[in-house]
Amino acid sequence: GWQGLIAYGCHSLVLIVDANTAQTLQVLERHKASVVKVKWAKENYHHNIGSPYSLRLASADVTGKIVVWDVATGTARCEIQEHAKPIQDMQWLWNQDASRDLLLAVHPPNYIVLWNADTGTKLWKKSYAENILSFSFDPFDPSHLALLTSEGIVFISDFSPSKAPASSGKKVYISSPHSSPSHNKLAAATGAKKALDKVKILISNEKPSAESVTLNDCLQLSYLPSKRNYMLLLYPREILILDLEVNQTVGVIAIERTGVPFLQVIPCFQRDGLFCLHENGCITLRVRRSNCSITGTPNEEPDPDPVQELIYDLRSQCDAIRVTKTVRPFSMVCCPVNENSAALIVSDGRVMIWELKSSISGRNVRNSSSSASPLYSPVSFCGIPVGAFQNKLPDLSLDNMIGQGTIAGEEQLKSSFLQEVHLKFLLTGLLSGLPLPPFAIRMCPPLTTKNIKQYEPILAVGTSNGSVLVFHLTSGLLHKELSIHSCEVKGIEWISLTGFISFATSTPNNLGLVRNELQLVDLPTGRSIAFRGERGNDEPAIEMIKVSHLKQYLAVVFKDKPLEIWDVRTCTLLREMSKNFPTVTALEWSPSHNLKSLRKKQLAAREAMARQTVASDTEVSSVESSVISLLQEAESKSELSQNISAREHFVFTGADGQVYHLTVEGNSVKDSARIPPDGSMGSITCIAWKGDILVLGDVDGNLNFWDLKARVSRGIPTHRSWVKKIRFAPGKGNQKLLAMYNDGAEIWDSKEVQMVSSLRSGRNVNFRILDVDWCTSDKVVLASDDGCIRVLDLSMKPSCFRMDEQDLIEPAWCPYLLVPRASLALKAFLLHQPWDERYSLDIINIDYPENENIKNLLQEQLNSLSNDIKKLLLDPNFTLLQRCLLVARLYGDESELHFWTIAAHYLHSLSQEKPAKATGTAILQEELVNPLDICYDILCENYYFQKFQLERVNLQEVKRSTYDHTRKCADQLLLLGQTDRAVQLLLETSSENAHYYCDSLKACLVTTVTSSGPSQSTIKLVATNMIANGKLAEGVQLLCLIDKAADACRYLQTYGEWNRAAWLAKVRLNSEECADVLKRWVDHLCSPQVNQKSKAILVLLSLGCFTKVAEMLHSMRYFDRAALFVEACLQYGAFELNDDTNILFLKSCFCICKLIHAVYADYARSLKLLCFKQGAILFASKAGETGKELLTELKQPKEEVAQE
Incomplete structure (x- = not known):
């Protein structure tokens, strides 16, 4: 998009990525089916407080639903649905003068529908005869559109937002290059050049025979935005460039036989x-x-076959x-x-x-x-x-x-x-x-007051290929990818903020035995060691691992093998249970331990030692050696083993439902109590324990809440089948419980024993949950079978977040995320450097009474600019026009970019012509080495435009293959004034052709027309009669023959052929006559029914009517652009404000001064609205009398404060 962000569909989600920092900024969730198209809105309009910079995106899915998003807030502006079939193509209209919210979509099989994407209103709908595959707008003419259909191309020339196209378009058929015999010769030694001459016509108005077109294998059709009336067609093995003036291939990019x-x-x-x-x-x-x-040097022979x-x-x-x-x-x-x-x-x-x-x-x-x-x-x-x-x-x-x-x-x-x-x-x-599911996920230990300095919210994801991916949850970025296992990772347990234990099991052999892999991983170094040493080959599969509350011990539960208890700190096996030990179905460590009492004892011992050591100075030396060394030894040991071995407990259930309670201390494991099974529960599958609450889940979907303090239990049937996992939320006193089932998940409040929220596959979501965990005290993380990991709040509703609330690892430049007045103030701050004669990118130095949060956000944006850009912005030699263009690029503002490109070009040309005029040496346009790019078409210099048209007609002439093409070329040559070549083409007409006589006479006329005077009046009379009787093109041609191109342009305009008139004026008229024609066109473009004022302004710029441009910008209330343009014009001397005493001239000077002051005063007011005080004062002080009142108003509060 123009905003510099990338959007893509992934399953039913839409992801937004910042291209500069490669960070995911937003995930949009509302579609229920796979997303097939995403399109960013265009930014081809003037942005202000009423039409701010905003992130608008349309996404369409397989079921035909289109959602239009406000991406920054993550909310849907509207939803659109017409049919229940996948949307084939959609695009926003690029001409945004009338409305910036129009979206055209192809609804299968053969409808195009124009929508107002702000309200979701259907404006019109039109059906066509064939199935529509895709479409392309003509970037030079908003009324032109081409549809790629299953049979060929349909050209629409009367597209309008106000009503559906009346005609069904001009249909042309593509004979696929594969079916044309010439295609086979492409790989021959003669190369593509000769082959191209053989690919005669690809586009024809006749339907090709069935055997020549099996299926239209054209992948894509697109107008070329770099020059008018060219189109490309993409095939798997070649790209064809078509000239639409003659419907002829003029270029082929072919792939060799071995190419991709x-x-x-x-x-x-x-x-x-x-x-x-x-x-x-x-x-x-x-x-x-x-x-x-x-x-090539000028005196060489020209290439005979260019x-x-x-x-x-x-x-x-x-x-x-x-x-x-x-x-x-x-x-x-x-x-x-x-x-x-x-x-x-x-x-x-x-x-x-x-x-x-x-x-x-x-x-x-x-x-x-x-x-x-x-x-x-x-x-x-x-x-x-x-x-x-x-x-x-x-x-x-x-x-x-x-x-x-x-x-x-x-x-x-x-x-x-x-x-x-x-x-x-x-x-x-x-x-x-993420790789393909399944996943096992585990969040790192929770944030506490003790670990707040080093805490990072990271999530470990075990994958099916044996690697563990570690993600930074706030940014969604991959922190590390660790290839640890050789088979699917089944579970992960963290042992600290920087280390975890993961286990994986291979597929069982015919005896049902597997290879178990249990790895201890240190995250900072990426080092992993086999936790169980050599053990693990050919044994029953590990079912689960559980780390104790203090991260001292690890319980490893196997399928048909007794439980193992390990010391995590030393990687030693403390105890392998005996053969007759009950089968474990669920296990959980107790949150209670005796660490506090042990620490108290340790502290008391230390204090006693300290008292002994500081008995008296003389005694110190004698006691020192023995006691202090003992103390140091004890200290170092305790540090090594993370202080001391505390006593910890765990409970587990056997297959019979009995609950066992065991104690682990140092290297001893003691059996301490047994609780008989609860008759109301089936086989226990999981246990969770926090504080005095113990919860058990079973295969039938029952949850049993035990209050250990009050010694009461309460069973709740959830009717959700097998409880796969239950986990308490982190945080002191937080008794929320997350339960996972086969068909979804629930959150319970274990204090009140009430369900808080629920998620069910097939009912409110269309994915299945694979694993769950808490990521903070009030957010859960889910892994699902659609390959996604989601973070949800307690309501478990899929919710998007506000982008400005996100905590990014690397700040991303995107002024669209700021509130409207802040993004516009930031733009003004960048454009009007230097402030107080200082170039600076610190917003703090500016008088800008805005709240601190917004100022900090602006400063973050400025800091995120690259050093290269900062260097340009702080360079005193970087001119105002260059600055305007650079800021237009930084903001992705299409409208500004085109305006300033053309303004810079013509203001600079003017500055070059001025000194030449003063010395009396005229600079010809041709001598300017740097003409405006041809992608600006009609806005280019006349000589350059003519040169381009001549090259184009040369190419058309070489590519002629039918009489029709030859005639079109001859007509074009006549309009361009190339009479000799036109005569040659006219004389080529064969005697069998119906037009033979006509063309021969026309050739005679063209050669003799310049010789006699009276013939001119006859030709003019004939021409006007022809035009009156509906033969416009022929009449115009005759007028051009007798050098009456200005009249021809006038007739073309009268008959509504405005583009053709502009073209003819550029190629045939002198600059004054051409300017007259184009000014009439400007008036037409400004008329309410056409409403293309932005195009009109660009035409005026190309004519050098700078005062008129300033007036128009001001009347359209484009105050910022008007003020900057006036400043640029004054710098380049584009306004004549001196050196003449002529009364008329003085009057125009007065008008210009008045305009300048009005522009500056209105701009100052708009800056005041943005709270950008320093900018407002700057422009109010430039606005002479007009800005006086505003200036005193702006300066007033300061004085009042001073008086107080």
């Missing part, structure tokens, strides 16, 4: 690149080769994973903000985070010899060209790592600081999931 097939592809926006995931878990990055080779297709070179790949039957890659995501990191989820629960790193190659640019054209470092950093010695962070984002590959070689060579770049993937984060 594709699973998924994510196209990039900032550069024309593709992240590809392969079946072996390898992620590759491919970047399109630039059209011009830098090695590369006439889009070629994507492999630039980097990460390591593959070991794929097995159960381990395979599932899916990949790419960071949409910076496009330089990808995360991979593997079926075993691993999440791997790979980051792209760039390194400067040592080779000289001029004699580079790599076969693929080299990649170069970009000219600019954060939108502004930088010198060689300026602070920059190349790995910030993809467009800061590699420059545009489309600049002519000569121009690149002129700029001396271009360096060749190599890319490589680095694994920067790894999150391991």
Whole structure:
């Protein structure tokens, strides 16, 4: 997501992971079935107190339910259900001017439904003829959408949030590349280039014959966000790039016969690149080769057969994973903000985070010899060209790592600081999931006043493959993985905060005997020793182990073998019971012991010795040797054996239900009492003992509560079958009891003998419980057969937590977790550095009267930024525009990122043109080495846009395969003014073709049209008549022939073809005429029925109408963006505020000053609302007369305090 977090579905849960620190931040539980799709909401809108930064996510499951989450609080905003089939695909609408809550979903088999994801309201529903598999929005036009269906592709061109598409779309069929004969030749020596010429048309309007299409094996369809009207189709062994203007393949990325097939592809926006995931878990990055080779010199002969297709070179790949039957890659995501990191989820629960790193190659640019054209470092950093010695962070984002590959070689060579770049993937984060169940779990000893300094809440999880995983429970992170056993771990008992004993048993042989493994593990070192030494081979299985209350003794219970009592501290066997010893069915150690009385005695002895030793100074020497050495010996012994051996007790039940009570002291084990069986109970399966309460559970689901002090017992039938485990909660006086059954668990209050809560498989949860334990005095931890471990409160209801309450091991940068006013105040704090002429990242130094907790949270966020980012933020040479762009990236704010990218580009261009104007040397647009990236399409400089369109039509021309394509190319060439080439194409029409006569005449017309004057008026008349009679395209073409492109644009706009008019203006008109056309488009975009003001602002920026942009931002109440933009404009001299005495000019100056003051005053007010006092004072003082009143109001309280 734009927020920098990764969401993924795991069974019926949704997990949220921070990509930077690889920590799980949230787990969302509400679905009852497996989650199949998760999608983060877009951030393509202006954020303020009313529309704050918030974590919104939609998740969909197999039963067709969609849940829209507020991730920070872990609550569901709404639930959506239409049908009971798995959701095939869903996406949030990217154009968020009208509403930022719209979600489009594919409900099988053939419905698309638009939902308001804030309220769960259905806006409209539309069905199609075929089954819909997935869809893709056109990133350049919100009204365009493509559906991938079971038969082909459906293009929708009238998509709108307000009503369902009227038409059923334009349907085209894909003849699968496998079925086309050319495919078999791909591996031949001629290579993909010749094969590509043979893959004539993949897309056609005719339905292919049955034998050519067995099944549409297209895995994915996606528009390219890096350039308009291109689409990719993903097949297991190739990726096809289609030019949608001519529905023709213009590029193929094919895998060799021995290569690993594709699973998924994510196209990039900032550069024309593709992240590809392969079946072996390898992620590759491919970047399109630039059209011009830098090695060629101008006087060389041009290549007679230049590369006439889009070629994507492999630039980097990460390591593959070991794929097995159960381990395979599932899916990949790419960071949409910076496009330089990808995360991979593997079926075993691993999440791997790979980051792209760039390194400067040592080779000289001029004699580079790599076969693929080299990649170069970009000219600019954060939108502004930088010198060689300026602070920059190349790995910030993809467009800061590699420059545009489309600049002519000569121009690149002129700029001396271009360096060749190599890319490589680095694994920067790894999150391991749990292995497959079953699990045995045990929480470490509880927190007490004595261990509070060294206590860590850790949980040991024994797994089926013999390893024990130790998790830090507050963060959910794996603390250690210890491979201890060779078979399934059956139980774990802690002997201290840093050590445990675990046991595992192998599968029985034909005599029913097993290999028992009992290991003592020291956690800090990871060292483990066989606790029972050589014992353990070919004996009955261990059933359970129990450590005594003081962690001195261990009881080991076997299936058909007498009980063993061991000393934990020395690993020695104290006693193996005799053969006739009763079979143990349940056992528990008593919480009572004589340690306190022993300690008192020891203390008294010490004091006596001390009194003896300090009799008198002279006596000291004589007594010293004997007594003190004795004392020291006793001390060291007691320290060795953790003080002294205290007496401890345990009870167990035999098969007959009789309760036995035994005492262990030092190395003696004594039988002390027996209690006859309770007739109302079946065979006892477990015992729990705390204080004076003893509880027994049996095979029939009865619980028997004994009050040892009052000598009363009370039996409760739970009707839940076999009681598998019972455990008391930790904490003095806490008498809560956790009971586990075959079909769930319950919590009881043993004081009141009342059930507190219950969990039942199949009724309120759909998993089965495998093991339970208490993790704190009021929280339980459950292991379940869906492979999850859950921590629940006493109600045992699945509950999500608030993310800001979580205790993370490593702080994570995520301003979305702050309360709205705090996240916006933090943004202002970063943007308006320096404060009081000091660059600082300490919020304490700022006049910000906010409560301390919030201030501490802000400081934590600032501290969690990487050192590289901090260095940039504190750099005085880092300009305001660069700072705005960096903060937009840090906040993952899509709307800001596009705005500041374009603003920075055109304000910088203006600053370069100004000195040239002053000296009278005009700078041509072509001379700027660093044009705006083509992904901004219509917003690019005209010359660069024209160049791109010409390259595109060249490629279309080479790929022609039918008359239709040739005609489209000729039409496009005429509009671009390339008349000679258009004539050649028109004359190619064969004499059998119905259009032969027409095309021949058109060719004659095109060649003669420029010669005579009167012909122009005739052509204009014909053109206007054609347009009036519904032949818009033909009329526009004729107008372009006679250089009346401005009129053509006007007609296109009149007939609602706004995008086409803008395109034509960019490629055919001079800058003034073009600006007129685009300004009319701006007015259209701002109209209420279109409501695309954010797009209108970007168009105005590209035209250099900076004052108008400031006015619009202010009128839309984007006060923060307006204030920063005004500051930037003043820095770059974009507002004309001097050097003229012209009355009109003075009037406009006055208007601009008034606007500036209004912007600053309104921004100061909004900062005041955020409690950000220092920022408010700063802008109120800049707002002249307008801010005077506000300024006195802001400064007042201070004076009052002073008077008091």
